[in-house]
Amino acid sequence: NAGVTQTPKFQVLKTGQSMTLQCAQDMNHNSMYWYRQDPGMGLRLIYYSASEGTTDKGEVPNGYNVSRLNKREFSLRLESAAPSQTSVYFCASIGGGPFANEKLFFGSGTQLSVL
Amino acid sequence: EDQVTQSPEALRLQEGESSSLNCSYTVSGLRGLFWYRQDPGKGPEFLFTLYSAGEEKEKERLKATLTKKESFLHITAPKPEDSATYLCAVRGANSKLTFGKGITLSVRP
Numbered sequence: 060n061a062g063v064t065q066t067p068k069f070q071v072l073k074t075g076q077s078m079t080l081q082c083a084q085d086m087n088h089n090s091m092y093w094y095r096q097d098p099g100m101g102l103r104l105i106y107y108s109a110s111e112g113t114t115d116k117g118e119v120p121n122g123y124n125v126s127r128l129n130k131r132e133f134s135l136r137l138e139s140a141a142p143s144q145t146s147v148y149f150c151a152s153i154g155g156g157p158f159a160n161e162k163l164f165f166g167s168g169t170q171l172s173v174l
Numbered sequence: 175e176d177q178v179t180q181s182p183e184a185l186r187l188q189e190g191e192s193s194s195l196n197c198s199y200t201v202s203g204l205r206g207l208f209w210y211r212q213d214p215g216k217g218p219e220f221l222f223t224l225y226s227a228g229e230e231k232e233k234e235r236l237k238a239t240l241t242k243k244e245s246f247l248h249i250t251a252p253k254p255e256d257s258a259t260y261l262c263a264v265r266g267a268n269s270k271l272t273f274g275k276g277i278t279l280s281v282r283p
Contacts, residue, residue: 090269101180101261101275102218109269117270149217153271161206162220163263163271 061085065150065166072140072173080135080148080169088154088164091133093117093125095146096168102149108133140173147171176201176266180274187252187281195247195260195277203267207245209238210261212276218261221247252281 063084072078084091089110094102094117104117106125114125122144124136133152137144150166179198187193199207206225210218222231224240231238235256237248247260257280263273 090271092271094273099275102263102273104270104272107270115268115270118272151271153265161223163208163210163218165217168217 063150063152063164063166065148065169067169068167069170070172072137072171074141074173076140076173077136077138078140079137080150080171081132082134082150082166083132084152084164085131086152086154086164087130088152089130090153091127092151092153092163093123093133093135094149094151095119095144096149097146105135105148142173145171145173176264176270176272178262178264178272178274180260180262180277182277183275184278185280187249187279189253189281189283190251192248192250192252194249195279197245197247197262197274198243199245199262199264200243201264201266201272204264205267205269206265207240208263208265208271209245209247210263212259212261221260249279252279254281254283257281 066081092107093105108114108127111130148169153163177200181196209221212218222238227242239246259276261276265271
């Protein structure tokens with residue numbers, strides 16, 4: 060059971076370049092999330108997908124787009140990267156009913172630097 | 175709007191000195207309150223999920239409790255290896271999952 064697979068692990072971009080972060084889960088989870096983590100800021104929600112076919116903005120959506128390709132995959136795209144998007148990005152997923160013993164599963168993270 | 179506030183921002187304890195970390199929250203339709211531990215350079219590590227006021231869960235030196243407005247993570251007789259950042263998050267009725275900024279705990283030997 061692989062859990063949440065997130066790629067790439069590291070990426071360096073120049074200002075204005077575009078890229079897509081890929082995320083896939085094999086646990087049949089309904090909900091998937093993209094977070095960014097900066098020093099002292101905790102995990103800030105960029106976008107989330109409550110279920111297949113839906114996506115919603117989180118706290119910091121500007122400069123990002125997402126696609127819930129199917130139930131397994133949820134990608135994050137930076138159309139024109141800016142230095143302010145230098146961060147560590149985490150994908151996560153969760154599933155189960157409202158009173159199941161759920162937990163949020165995380166990918167291993169992507170260290171992104173925009174020069 | 176869902177909000178999670180953790181306090182204090184940082185906490186320094188002597189080994190064996192018990193204390194509590196606070197997580198205050200507002201959320202529409204709580205579908206779970208989560209505690210995670212994160213070590214520098216690593217991803218978050220799951221600790222607990224709580225669902226309803228009055229619920230308590232324990233794991234080794236950690237005990238998590240939940241009320242309608244806040245959650246506490248009690249650390250009993252901490253050891254240096256308990257040093258980490260502790261993250262609290264709430265999941266609302268719309269499945270939005272919001273984290274607080276975290277509490278950095280340092281335990282001195």
